[in-house]
Amino acid sequence: MLHHYKEAFIRLFYPAACEVCRANLDLEETILCRRCTGNLDALAWPMEEALVDERFEHLDNVWTVYAYRSPVRELLRGVKYARKDYLFKACQKHALEIAQAVTSDFGYNAILPIPIDRLKLMKRHFNQAEILATMLKPWLTPPVDRSLLIKHRSIPSQTFLSQCERAINVYGAFQLKHPAKARNRSFLLLDDVLTTGATANEAARLLKLHGAKRVDFLALARAVPNIKKATILGPAL
Template sequence: MLKFLVDMFFPPLCHNCREFIPNAGRVHVCEKCLTTSRPIQSPMCSCCGIPFATDEGISHLCGNCIAKHPPFDAACGAYLYEGAVKELIHRFKYDGRVQCRRPLALLLLERLSGVVADFSPDLIIPVPLHKKRLRQRGFNQAILIGEVLAKEWRVPFERRLLQRIRWTEPQVNLAASERMANVKGAFALREPKLASGKRIVLVDDVLTTGSTVAECSNVLKKAGALAVIAVTVARVAEN
């Protein structure tokens, strides 16, 4: 009866298309919208997580990671950056729809909780924004998503440990070859000793070339982090 009354006065609507969802679960994104975004699954690169097709259907290192292994141990995206997931991320980041953080975080949880459990993390750290970008946007989307993940996974969340210490151009405006140089030296740790000996999960909304999480991971590894994996809601299909 209580659920009936709640649904009557506060009907569960899809965060993307705003249609009513009968028997809605926690995510509140309808099946029709979810079919527009493909979950990432094997085969993929076992390090950077980029999906690819193989005759055997088995995950392995891609050519880029064989040539130069990134400083992170793995990068995992829940969905490809397309369809409803892409639309929700855009509404979240650029339209200020902070209520989208929960469905996005829950979609990540559904796909990647097993990976994180196997990793046995000691800390969760969001990819930081520069203070100028933070003033413009009003929030750091990685922090808002990370708060939900940390509560669900019961892992300590250090929102201010990793800092962006210099302004960088938006990565979306740069070619893949320019992105690593753009973020070089852009991050530092407030208290490096807090990362030493820790297994760390980096959180962000989207992974494109991996340059940003690679630079963050490099800083964490230099401070003595034992292992670093990056988890994102979405991943661009091509570097």
């Protein structure tokens, strides 16, 4: 109770703002205002629609939690470019619902955050996929393995490449630190955004080359050009 009063007093002079629309937050709100929370909820796929209806050569199943639109887009950009790790918290509830369902169904040996190369790590100081894994792992059974999969070479930006060009671009970008650890194991790859899936597919190719029996992929957001999400409350940014 005392904490509540203290917080109310502080907010009187330093009102907290919504991380997406900058509206003042009520005392019980954190990170997002009610309107942006509603928009975020509207972008979460129900469990039966979270499975991506597209074939990837080396990935067995692919799931995503949200459509990559505002406010998901602003939250992920905030993590990636402004080092606001805490913005992932706004996505925790929806991400856990799907991650828990998937991991309990398939009993993976490990969760592998998609790594970034050393150059990018030096520039950015963190890997957003690892931050996501760290946030989810206390509630998930499979351990998070950060060392098995290594990205050993930088790849040019994928932004303006087609699916086929991306697959060529990323070919051979990963290595396994201990290849024997992949044999007869099953893995869940984890990342923030799914665009064409070329990166995760390449990681899956390598794991399967070394004997992995199953490789699935869970991404927080899926880039989709036209989605039927009529329940969004605010203008799509």
